[in-house]
Amino acid sequence: MQKVDLLEGSIVRSLTSLALPIMATSLIQMAYNMTDMIWIGRVSANAVAAVGAAGMYLWLANGLAMIPRLGGQVKVAHELGAQNIERAASYGQAAFHLGALLVVLFTTLCITLNGPLIAFFRLNTPSVIADARTYLVIVAAGFFFSFFNQIFTGMFTAMGGSVVVLRSTAIGLVGNIILDPLMIFGIGPFPQMGVAGAATATVLAQAIVTAMFLLAARREMTVFPQIHIFQASQWRAWAEILKIGLPVSIQSMFFSGLSMILARLVAGWGDAAIAAQKVGSQIESISYTTAEGFATAVNAFIAQNFGAGRMERIRKGYWTAIGMIVVWSGFTTLMLVVFPVPLFRIFIPDDHVLQTGVSYLRIMGYSQILMCLEITSSGAFQGLGRPMPPTLAGIIGNAARIPLAVFLSATVLGLDGVWWSISISSIAKGIVVFTWFVVILRRYTHRQAQGVDGLE
Template identity: 25%
Template sequence: MKDKHGLLSAPVPQVMTKMAVPMAYGLLAVLGFSLVDTYFVSLLGTEALAAISFTFPVTFFVSALAMGLGTGLSACLARLLGQGQHQDAARLTSDGLLLALTSVLIVAIIGISTIQPLFRLLGATDTLMVYIQDYMFYWYIAIPFLVIPMVGNAAIRATGDTKTPSKVMIIAGFMNGLLDPLLIFGIGPFPELGVKGAAIASGLSWLITFSVAIYLLRSREKLLQFNKPNITNMLKNWRKIAAIGMPASLTNMLSPVNNAFVMWQLAAFSTTAVAAYGAGTRLEAILLIGMIAVSSMLAPFIAQNSSANNPQRCLTAIKLAIRYSLISQLSIYLIIALTAPYIATLFSDDAAVISHLSLYLYIIPASFAMQGTMMAIASSLNGLNRPIAALSLSMIRSLSIICLSSIGAYYYGEKGIFFGIASANVLVGLLALYYAQQLRIELQLEIDNQLRNESQLKLNSETPA
């Protein structure tokens, strides 16, 4: 059972590629999931689309919480698997899923009871509230089917298997695309449910991922126990998961805060700049998808190898991730810089939007190599059980974006905002490289100590009694 997927023994580049490529496909499916929902809801009209847009901060909050818990469980689980403690790993996984279920049920109960006051506080009108009420009620009912698979799939990835979770995400995305028009518009025998149909379609597709994740964890990986937990040990496991999961959740939540602040700044100049930035952030997820995939596999890989006392494999993985970020993102930027105006025309036929989006593409993606480096080092720090250091990188980036984009806006307008964001990415990338250097020194020290101990053991074995 130990090292079933080769995280501790197979060549590091081979393992990283084997884990990251399926992750990239799965992430593309998730992006498609969101785009399909948005497209079909947009066919209901501007009010329905605006109403769904109001729900994004809430749905992102829940997703960020789930991703954070998944990161915490994955890192803790990988360490136990690296030490060969499969029974303890199964108990940790079971307790982790129970923590996720408890958290999401609390969120759902509070969410259902606060739909009206919360979204009115966000500025929703009476007309939009009708759509929001319909959508969010069913969305809250369905979120256990979203959160449990997200956390469960993170546990599966901790074993080294990224193919299965990715296949499940792709199937779920396909089912969502199939069910959306049937339930939204009432095609054939299906009822016409409007926006609530979109929420129900999402819930049914999530149910597939829920069922598969539970089956795999229970039957294939033997990482799920249904016996009554020991409360003391369960709370201990919850604290271990939360120690990494909560900082990771906060890290995920910083991104929409940054985007909201930049949108607010751009709105003071023109709506076309806001539209261009919105399109640019959607492109950003695609341009960085390779680094997102690498970062997602890096934490469990490093956690397993660190626990198995394999510092050389940890160091090799970190070096490869940085190298990949610098080479791949700079190569992508060269393509983007040559084709920016043509890409911009795919998103709008408004000359002002095209101009702003082209400017965005010329400036911000140039910093993605450093942003990717930051993502890789933050993930590595989580794998080494240093979540606060990982969170500090994201917080510094967030504060830098706020400060530098504000300075840029004051002196150079929209262009200054874009340069401020890029400068913040470069700044935090350089800081991440400093962290990487410190990790290199620490890991190299461990490697040197291992070599000395091995040499001493060999010398002792060769010395006559």
């Protein structure tokens, strides 16, 4: 397996070599969802609304999977930086065991309670409700693959093997692109399945990715040979993974829960508004999904160098990452603010939905740079094993969205007030988290000049 050396050599080359495959992987992951939206949008706006509502629980699942994925990634990277392969493998083993427990619990919840879970959104059309329930049940049955794909992603990223993640995810995307139209519209030997077809194609594509990861893990000769899935893992490893992964997971799921409340508020403007928000968020994901992928690279870079005690390399790496992400987020700001109409028409040509979607994209466009700074700085915090600062800022900032949305939507802004509540809170969080990490770096620089080690 080709690995990137994160401890030696050019920082720009190391960070770029790790980040570009991860960013490409994030774009591919985004393309999974966009592919579904493009084809489902050709069915009807109601079908998009159904997928949008059920998709909120997929968001919750991804947040829950962050516990073993991120906790395992950071601890494995720390131990690899310290050249302790056996301890790195013990954390990887614990991450897989913890992920297995969580996926069983959440899958059972979503399948058995699919009716009440979808009823939460107060959708207006019986067919939309039925499609949403169907989509949720099918995708929940495949949570096993998505959970373990996340853990594999964290493990390979910690080892500098981001190319493996890119290759595996890309092959899964090809499968999804092929299967989506076949199963949605009933082409060839496949029956016409509509929303159920989109869900089935997604699960099969995730299964393909899992198979690719398993093949790559069998070829990896450092950490994976020492991971024994059918042997008990150490409770100490579970505790340390939870210490790092749980705060980030809570923030992610809290964010998902608040988004569900906002979606319920948006549903007051009709199912078309839900469809507009779903498509708009998919288009916007070209920014935040890529930033999350880049933050994953920053996380691994900082975590390995932290384990090796390379603090000056951490400082230089962080500022290099900030410069790179500002360029990307500036580009996405331009796209969302200047070209929202052609972007939205790719997914839904319905003029009734178009106006709402364009407004969403423009308002979100103004927050992209600071949102990406928040995401990147959060990855830096997590790489140091300190997830609480961005978690606190994220929870408080996201919680402010609800009262702000209620207040602004009651003004002449109407539905745009909900969009502005999201954009304003993203700007505020970006300022706080970015500034917080910069203060920590400057404090460390001062302490280092005095000959004092540590970041506390």
